[in-house]
Amino acid sequence: MSAISDQNLETVGPIGAIAEAVDILMARHGITEDAAIDLLVRASGEANAKVRETAGRIVAGATGQ
Incomplete structure (x- = not known):
């Protein structure tokens, strides 16, 4: 996993990242x-x-990080 994704997961946590990704895919x-x-x-x-x-x-990718 890239450092960007690692940093993102630290911010929102694995479950938060999954929920956010689902929201992004829905939109x-x-x-x-x-x-x-x-x-x-x-x-x-x-x-x-x-x-x-x-x-x-x-x-x-959605947040441009």
Whole structure:
């Protein structure tokens, strides 16, 4: 995981990062919370990464960090 994502996770915590990533995906794609969670889990699996790591990357990308 990048230092940016590590820093972001320290700020909001792993659960906070996941919730924030779900919110970002919902807004970005106009989808429901369940669909956003499915998308996050699927993206994590495709990247062979933990969900919290993928969430951290989504949040970091959305905040320009």
